[in-house]
Amino acid sequence: MKAVNLRRLRALCLKESFQILRDPSSILVAFVMPVVLLFVFGYALNLDSSSLRLGLLMEDQGPAAIQFEQTLKASSNFVVEVGHSKAALLERMAHGKLRGVVVVRSDFGARLAEGHGGAAIQVLTDGSEPNTASFVGSNLEGLWQTWQQQRGQNLALDNHPMIDVRSRAWFNPSTVSRNFLVPGAIAVVMTIIGALLTSLVVAREWERGTMEALLATPVTKAEMLLSKILPYYVLGLAAMALCLLVATLLMGVPFRGSLLALFLLTTLFLGCALGNGLFLSTVMKNQFNAASAALVSAFLPSMMLSGFVFEISSMPWPLRALTHVIPARYFAGSLQTLFQAGTLMPILVSDSLGLILLMGFWLGLTAKNTGRTLE
């Protein structure tokens, strides 16, 4: 008996497609959820630092101090709130109303005039939110430098710096975090579609008792597996196309790579995710357990360990090692490359190799656990 009879395979794929199209939840997961998630990650999850609320206490009312106050108020990074006592400002920071407090000491003008530029302002930040605290710190430091330079020029003093650093972000020139987050979010979305949806399909057949009837027909193992993979692969590609359109047209994220490369990488990644979901479904034979396992083994790692939110290079080494078995790591990396940099072959090839190995692992494991009997 042949391993694959095309008529049977076609009939099974057709059946699976009908089931997908008639189940509102699969349409919801494949086409509505991606759009929602992309917008959530693209707009709500914002790593840019703008409009930080800052408290200001002016103990010195000299001309230099006033000038500094004007510069601070003019900065787009800060929204400045002038207070009358340090205690009141600190109180507001404790309540989370302010991200930091700047104190312009009473000897500000005097020390500036002396010229040795010591600790003329005091910066207090909210250490309970370290990321924000360091944003505030570094932004104020930059502002202070600039202000001093300008002041020097204005006073016609020759204090040009020896090295003039002008930084320019190469691949994401405007450093909009959305451009970097959206490709990562697409990897997460594709993980959900690939692993979560397929984690349900084999278990569903067991739960509803159709598996028993199916196994009693001449269906082969290869037909059974392919009929579970192919329709969901097509669904995954459709969702990818949707993500690409939403990202580029609606959200204005540039795409600089080739579509062929995107198609190939998506194929490899879907191979991993579908294999992962099918394996769980085959082994658990229970939709609830399989879906929970898919969330823990596929969705969470794709969030935490793909480099989408947390940079892999700053993880401790055991976690860094672990990311190598997470397909989303390679896919998120490739997507970020394709969207922001273009078709950079060395990066894409090495990511593809990782994906091919993981795909072989999951699909092989699924095939090994797919049997022709009920045990």
Next chain:
Amino acid sequence: MTSRPARPRPRASEAPPAPAGGVAIEVRELLKRFGADAPPALDSISTWIAPGTITGLVGPDGAGKTTLLRTLAGLLAPTSGTVRVLGQDPLTNAALREQIGYMPQKFGLYEDLSVQENLNLYADLRDVVGEARVESFKQMLAFTDLARFTERLAGKLSGGMKQKLGLACSLLGSPKVLLLDEPGVGVDPISRRELWRMVRELAHGGMTIVWSTAYLDEAELCDHVRLMNEGSLLAAGTPKDLMGAMQGRSLHLTKLTAPRRDVLQRALRAPEVMDGVIQGDQVRLVLREAAQRPDLGPIQAGPEATLVEVAPRLEDAFISLLGGGPGGDSPLAEVTRDVELHADQDPSAVIEARELTKRFGDFTATDAVSFRVAKGEVFGLLGPNGAGKSTTFKMECGLLKPTEGQALVMGIDLKKSPSAARQRLGYMAQKFSLYTQLTARENLEFFSGVYGLRGAEQRLKIDEMIEAFDLNPWLSQRTLDLPLGLKQRLALACAVMHEPEILFLDEPTSGVDPITRREFWTHINALAQKGVTIMVTTHFMDEAEYCDRIGLIYRGKLIALDTPDQLKHGTATPDCPDPTMEEAFIHLIQAFQARLDEVAS
């Protein structure tokens, strides 16, 4: 019955000689274990099945019927022994699958596919193409009368139609062997009858059919039966042979003047009597092998009481093979007080339904049902699955709120003061409702505590239950690991610990073996004698005749309410002068349907 001796495990020692015309299926020394330490699900079964016949695999849950069918379909590998279907091993011979049609218990249909799409799928999977495909679709749709419903989703079909579609799907490709796993479960009696007609037709065409069932009356319709219990084959033969061996041992005790339950209890004390049940106004007895008729004196049935020989049933043979029934004295009754109703309580309406109606959306599950149940009465609710009997039942015991009408227990409206009523009623759910991770003793302790028993009183009651239900050997076992019959016993013990005046039993005997069923009814009868009012649902037609009165629910309506004998007499026709309970039900349902159609036109 207090201490039931461990039953010997009887089994048919040798398969009967194979027929001259050859066999379609042969099984030798078939052993199947799930897990190395587990008891065998099939214990060295040897038998054969003749071609062109309907063979019934008969036994309670856990007998091994499904395991045997799955092994025949090549879905399970035997632990040891050989299986041959049409001379081939179904496990290794893939081509054999085209010759076998298999319908699993849940019919194997895709509920989100239409009737036609299900047929298309299975036709493609079984390589039914071209002319043959067109021809067999036409044939199947005519055969099953589903032609009008081809576009309907399978999930939206009634139980009977699903079953027919399942059968049609398993028949595509004209298999030579058809394996049907409990096709009669959850289907109304009319659909079941139609299914029999279809299967009978197929067998005439030369198809070999194996039909598994838990109902012994259904098995009587088969050409051959294989009686199974706890993984063993008890007997093999034609129903005629097996029942013929019981000839002369089945008797009716008629013209009773004493209460039937008392008569049955006394009759079962006679050493000659192996088994007995209530049947309408009579008591049906089965004698031990080669036993004389019992002396009617001590039975005190009445001056005119006589014994009349009746046709044996397959169930008689089964119980005889299992070593006889459990006897008629209930140790539970000994520890149960007589029910004394409050002076202002009307004894003719201990349970009452007044125009009880329940709607789920625009679907009316129960439609203006009214009845009254008297003190000490056993009242049976019957009806096909989905007819509304469980909904009615749940409203009467306070688990569902009626949309309209009233459900009263002891004159208390369950809507107004459910907890006052609940303390006085006991409930045993259809699905096993004990905590499976607790031991038998812990369950007893928990349920007695829930019903407010404390201290010495609680300890005494627990000891009484252990004694009455013979639970001592099982106390420290997790409930999960208990055999089904014991789980049911324990569930009943938990439901009656607080000595309720009313007992609600929802299919208490479904799936259990006939001996355990007898034991249950002995308890139920004894409680009724003590004045406990009992409401019970059942799928077993013979159990309907143990009740004092029966309410038949169909399409949400109470379409008949009377004693079993009156229901049967009322439906007698010249063609069918002495209808069985099932025939009476079919008649009532058809008459109701005819009235509906008349109104509609």
